[in-house]
Amino acid sequence: MTALNQQNLEKHYNKLAVLVVAAGRGSRMQTAHENGPKQYFDLGGMPVLQQTISKLLAFDKTDYLQVVIHADDRQAYDSIANKINDPRLLPPVTGGTERQNSVYNGLLAIAPFNPDFVFIHDGVRPFIDPQTLSNTHAALLAGAQAALPAIAVSDSLKRRAHKSDVLETVDRTNLYQAQTPQGFCFQTIWQAHQQAALKEINSFTDDTALIEWLGHKVELVTGNSANVKLTSPDDLALARQKVTMEQFAALADIRVGTGYDVHAFEAGDHAMLCGIKVPHNKKLKGHSDADVAMHALTDAIFAALADGDIGSHFPPSDPQWKGAASDQFLAYAIDKVKQRQGIVAHLDVTIICEAPKVGPHREAMRTSLAKICNVPISRVAVKATTSEKLGFTGREEGIAAMASATIRLPLDLDETC
Incomplete structure (x- = not known):
């Protein structure tokens, strides 16, 4: 079989949907100069969310991309979608009260497309890199039910007892910082979310936690320290500095x-x-x-x-x-x-x-x-x-x-x- 035919078969039998969660309000990001959700803040001449979507659409394995947005953000989102103008970008769906509810709504929207795999990514991680995407995808192709890009914790960790000034050092051996996109066999994560919904559990903040809850194994893959989530004004300032330097270097x-x-x-x-x-x-x-x-x-x-x-x-x-x-x-x-x-x-x-x-x-x-x-x-x-x-x-x-x-x-x- 030629390499081209193999690639076509792989594309046909391993359809990938990407789900971007962007319905949050970003209360920790509010600054004196900017208002609104952080995913629509300017980053290098385009909104953060547009940067994120563009990076994910540039990944050649992406077949569909579904964005979950807040009901109040439709106009801001449509402005982004019109600029991207990619047929793989599906109409947005509205998120829920918690992140887990938003992911559920997104999975429900892409279920009719019968994807084999799904990536679930934070809309405010605009520095996702091709290698991390490839690592996550390769793990799924190799048979993993769930793949988690992560980096080993390098800083010393301290724990303070509740209502106490006493500190203790936490052993950082085998501790990892989770990133996104987290990759899944679609049916596995969809069933996990359905079961959690039936039990009225919506407190999971990490999608691999649902996989662990069901007793499935999560495969760790190599992440990238640059793939940060923009949470605070300091994160945004550093991100803008990074993008500016990249633009000038180019x-x-x-x-x-x-x-x-x-x-x-x-x-x-x-x-x-x-x-x-x-x-x-x-x-x-x-x-x-x-x-x-x-x-x-x-x-x-x-x-x-x-x-x-x-x-x-x-x-x-x-x-x-x-x-x-x-x-x-x-x-x-x-x-x-x-x-x-x-x-x-x-x-x-x-x-x-x-x-x-x-x-x-x-x-x-x-x-x-x-x-x-x-x-x-x-x-x-x-x-x-x-x-x-x-x-x-x-x-x-x-x-x-x-x-x-x-x-x-x-x-x-x-x-x-």
């Missing part, structure tokens, strides 16, 4: 481009600079609105991308750009960066003129550029200088502008030296 191709532009004055009552109308007794002459600063910055971005210049993208001979606002040129250049999965790290503009005075308008200019480029204003610099009455700028015949743009792109190993 954007290791750091590029700097420069741009330069000149426009002469003509009769008018203002000069367009960085998208701001600056009152003046003259205006800048050009095919578009002649925003010399924005043109220089646009060229700097194209230079960092090694993608021509503003004239090659917006030819002055093309009548559609006559009188056009230059913010669309800059926005286009920024979109080019996004198309390359990059980000803008810093923008710097220097305006060279005797008049008008830039200082009174500097912050408005920074705000304008930050908005157009969708970057924090702290990453935008605007400054001005004169040419000490020398040259065409010194004679107030026009304005010159220099700009630099620093961008970060994913590293393409094929392009490295």
Whole structure:
């Protein structure tokens, strides 16, 4: 039998459903700046739950993914689901009063699909890794009724007697920290939850505990210390730091481009600079609105991308750009960066003129550029200088502008030296 046929048979006879529990309220996560359940807090530009779901759908053994949510969270969840847009993502079901009730509802929803295996995962564990998923799946394929990813406890453990200051050291030998996803033969965990429901027991906080309750063996598999559950504000802060560092590490191709532009004055009552109308007794002459600063910055971005210049993208001979606002040129250049999965790290503009005075308008200019480029204003610099009455700028015949743009792109190993 070929490897491909074996893979197809394995997929057919070992159907995997993934159940994500995300109906909790996260009372321990409330901070001064954020409200609502923690699974919808931002983490690296997307909600925690979206990060989690995306990681689980990236696992090539996943056939279905069922999310259990709180009744109040449907709008927030639908926003995530619409962005993911994966046919394996089933419509959400509503959770119960306890985690065990929520898992029961999720299992009930996926039972008609007759999966062979099911993973049950916490929605606020966004750092689940492929190896842990593979380890859990392999244990089920090898015949385990239940597989628990876990890591050995390494810290010293202490126990304090009730209402006492007396401490005792706990032997940490053979102690493990349980993680998720916990993997099960579907019928085994489904029967366990049904029996617990019949006996009106809903106090289990760990799904493998139900398996132990029935007397079945739970197979330990190697987990990952990074696969943490986000419980407290400190957990969230560390998670955001981790994601930020990962994102910056992925954007290791750091590029700097420069741009330069000149426009002469003509009769008018203002000069367009960085998208701001600056009152003046003259205006800048050009095919578009002649925003010399924005043109220089646009060229700097194209230079960092090694993608021509503003004239090659917006030819002055093309009548559609006559009188056009230059913010669309800059926005286009920024979109080019996004198309390359990059980000803008810093923008710097220097305006060279005797008049008008830039200082009174500097912050408005920074705000304008930050908005157009969708970057924090702290990453935008605007400054001005004169040419000490020398040259065409010194004679107030026009304005010159220099700009630099620093961008970060994913590293393409094929392009490295």
